[in-house]
Amino acid sequence: MANPLTRWLLDPVDDDRDRIARKYQFPRDSRAYLAPLGIGAALLIIALVLGVTGDQQRFMYSYLIGWTWCLSISVGGLFFVMINHVVKARWMIVLRRIAESVAASFPILFVAGLPIILSPFISYDLYHWADPTLYDPADSHFDKVVATKAGYFYGPVDPTSGPPIFFALRYFVYFGVFIFLSRKLYTLSIQNDTEPSAENTRKMVFHSAWGIPASAVFTAFASFDYLMSLDPHWFSTIFGVYFFAGGWLSFLSLLAFLAMAYNKNGVLTHEVTKEHVQDVGKLMFGFTVFWTYIGFSQYFLIWYANIPEEVVWYQKRLMNGWEYFSFALLIAHFIVPFFVLLPRFSKRTWPILATMCVWMLVMHWFDHMWLALPTQYLSGGDAYAAVQAGSDMIAGLGAVAAEGGEGHGGGIGSHNPHAKFALTDFAAWVGMAGLWLGAILWRNSRHAVTPYNDPYFQDSLKFENV
Numbered sequence: 001m002a003n004p005l006t007r008w009l010l011d012p013v014d015d016d017r018d019r020i021a022r023k024y025q026f027p028r029d030s031r032a033y034l035a036p037l038g039i040g041a042a043l044l045i046i047a048l049v050l051g052v053t054g055d056q057q058r059f060m061y062s063y064l065i066g067w068t069w070c071l072s073i074s075v076g077g078l079f080f081v082m083i084n085h086v087v088k089a090r091w092m093i094v095l096r097r098i099a100e101s102v103a104a105s106f107p108i109l110f111v112a113g114l115p116i117i118l119s120p121f122i123s124y125d126l127y128h129w130a131d132p133t134l135y136d137p138a139d140s141h142f143d144k145v146v147a148t149k150a151g152y153f154y155g156p157v158d159p160t161s162g163p164p165i166f167f168a169l170r171y172f173v174y175f176g177v178f179i180f181l182s183r184k185l186y187t188l189s190i191q192n193d194t195e196p197s198a199e200n201t202r203k204m205v206f207h208s209a210w211g212i213p214a215s216a217v218f219t220a221f222a223s224f225d226y227l228m229s230l231d232p233h234w235f236s237t238i239f240g241v242y243f244f245a246g247g248w249l250s251f252l253s254l255l256a257f258l259a260m261a262y263n264k265n266g267v268l269t270h271e272v273t274k275e276h277v278q279d280v281g282k283l284m285f286g287f288t289v290f291w292t293y294i295g296f297s298q299y300f301l302i303w304y305a306n307i308p309e310e311v312v313w314y315q316k317r318l319m320n321g322w323e324y325f326s327f328a329l330l331i332a333h334f335i336v337p338f339f340v341l342l343p344r345f346s347k348r349t350w351p352i353l354a355t356m357c358v359w360m361l362v363m364h365w366f367d368h369m370w371l372a373l374p375t376q377y378l379s380g381g382d383a384y385a386a387v388q389a390g391s392d393m394i395a396g397l398g399a400v401a402a403e404g405g406e407g408h409g410g411g412i413g414s415h416n417p418h419a420k421f422a423l424t425d426f427a428a429w430v431g432m433a434g435l436w437l438g439a440i441l442w443r444n445s446r447h448a449v450t451p452y453n454d455p456y457f458q459d460s461l462k463f464e465n466v
Contacts, residue, residue, distance in 0.1 A: 009107050010439055012183050015446040019194045024448040026267060033441035040434020047427035055424070057125040061376055062424045064116055064126065065368045066432035068226055069250075071109050072243060072364070074436075075219050076251025077102030078178065079244075081185050082208035082215070091279055093460035094271045094450050098258050100189055101443045102251065103182040108439055110175045112432065116226065117171045120153075121163045128377065129232040135159040145309065146232045153229075170225060174218045181211040189451050196453040219244055227368070230375040234313040238298040245291040250364040252287065256280040257357035260350050262449060271450055274348045275464050281347030284360065288341065292334040316374040321419030325370050333363040365429055376417045 017025050026032070051059025080099040084092055120130035128134075133141035135150050150159045155166030184207050188200045220240025228239050236242075256277055263272045302310045317326050337356055346352045451457065 009111065011104070011443050011446060012187055013190045013447065016190070016194055016448075017446065020448045021452070024268075024450055024452050026445040026449065030445055033438045033445060035438075036434040036441065037438030038434075040431045040436070040438060042431070043427045043434065044431030047424050047431055050424045050427065055422070057376065058422055059424050059428065060115075060119060060126045061372055062422070062428035063432070064226065065365065065372050065425070066429040067109070067113055067116060068372075069365050069368055069429060070105065070432055070436040071113070071222075071226075072247025072368075073251045073254060074102055074105045074109060074182075074247075075178070075215070075244065076248040077105075077255075078182050078185075078215060079212070079248060080251060080255070082181070082212050085185070085204045085208035086212065088205075088456070090456040090459040091276065091463040093454050093457050094268065094276060095255060095259055095280070096454075097189070097448065097450050098255055098262075098444070099251075100182075100186045101440045102254065104186045104443060105436055105439060106175060106178040106182050108436065110179065112435075113171070113175075117168050120167060127229060127232075128375075129153060129229060130164060132160045149232065167225060170221065174222050177211075177214055177218055181207060181215065185211075189454075190447050192451060192453050193448045194453075198455075201455060216244075227371050230372055231313055231316075233309055236298055236302070236310070236313075238294060238301075242291070242294045242298060245287060245294050246364050246367055249284065249287040249291050250361055252280055252284045253357040253360040253364075256284065257354055257361075260354055260357075264350075267449055271461060273463075274350075276460075277350065277353065278344075278347045278465055279463075281341060281353050284356070285338070285341040285347070288334060288337045288360075292338075316416050317370065320416050322370075322374050322416075325366075325419050329363075329367060329370055332359075333367060337363075369425065373419075374416060 047059060047062060051062075077099045080092075081096060081103055083089070084096055084099075116126070119126045124130035129146050129149065130153075131141070133139045134143040134146045136142055137147075147159075151166075153159070153164045153167045154162065155169070157163065157165050185204055188204050191197070192200050220243070223240045223243035224235075227243065228235065259268070259272045259277060259280070262268045299314065302314065316322065337360060340346055340352070340356055346356075454460075
């Protein structure tokens with residue numbers, strides 16, 4: 001029996017391998033989770049050392065990117081499970097346990113995210129809006145745009161003298177709902193393996209029905225808090241959908257990759273077929289287009305409206321080398337996967353599809369790099385310099401627009417970082433991903449890797465593409 005900490009953090013259900021059929025479990029001597037856990041721990045330590053001895057701000061950004069990468073994919077897994085229960089889709093039943101194991105990662109992500117939430121209480125290296133001087137009208141650093149958002153970040157607390165309480169409280173609300181839903185659905189599903197119950201199935205449908213709208217709202221606000229607020233002058237109502245689309249697409253990529261890997265290594269050799277994997281490939285193709293559509297919609301509406309406080313976000317990503325990142329994202333995240341995943345044969349040829357799965361997971365990290373890093377400022381601990389550069393640019397663009405001319409972004413380029421990769425970026429991301437993936441594999445090794453007592457399991461086994 002697991003100790004209470006492990007039970008809460010990693011797996012809420014006791015190991016039940018002795019009570020399930022051998023063909024639905026990992027080999028007894030399997031220690032597949034040790035490799036990602038070891039690599040992840042080592043790389044996170046390296047990233048931390050690099051941050052402490054070098055650029056601490058860059059480490060915080062790298063850590064945030066790795067954490068939101070894992071978080072977004074876990075959100076995708078949770079939605080996959082809930083949608084499966086609500087619509088009673090039968091073809092995906094054999095794959096559902098993998099999704100449940102991914103979604104069950106929220107407790108460990110909650111702990112891993114605490115440094116992100118505590119950072120505004122300590123400094124404003126990560127979130128520039130945490131600088132108290134930006135909210136004081138008597139201070140020369142006062143910023144009217146940021147000050148109007150004080151209620152969202154600080155609640156009733158005075159931002160010039162108190163911490164951003166409301167920002168922190170929302171974190172506990174988001175994860176409280178995510179953890180409750182994922183643990184409940186995971187626990188009920190595993191209980192059905194050894195003690196099938198129609199009541200358990202009804203409960204999973206019930207919790208999924210209210211969980212989908214609740215999770216949709218909290219996913220959107222979480223994306224606003226942890227990524228969009230990195231640039232306190234900018235806002236987009238489409239951003240939450242963009243965040244979800246990337247996480248959902250990456251989850252589908254992880255799902256297909258793990259399903260193929262399990263099959264090739266002697267687990268689910270008869271349960272997971274090309275028919276199931278092809279359907280996941282279809283969803284990958286469809287949501288590649290959806291992610292692009294949402295990203296283009298956001299860009300097109302901002303370009304068309306030409307409002308200074310909105311265009312500044314894209315202006316930052318079209319200077320100092322970020323323009324190459326922007327074009328690379330378009331080509332590698334949309335054009336390449338679109339044409340590779342379009343033919344039927346590529347979705348039924350596992351080496352090709354597995355390559356695209358890894359490709360999309362890397363591109364999702366690249367996308368989060370593109371979202372976060374251009375907001376990093378170069379002036380050490382002076383958050384005002386970065387925020388003021390944005391204010392100057394907005395004012396300049398507004399004045400130019402009133403005169404019917406064209407602006408060039410004022411002095412924001414001097415505070416915007418040049419596009420480049422750092423060792424910390426890779427170490428923090430792979431380190432976080434390694435620990436997260438290791439925990440997923442560990443959960444799979446303790447239980448049946450497919451919900452074989454689900455009422456529709458036999459229908460799932462017979463699934464064929466039309």
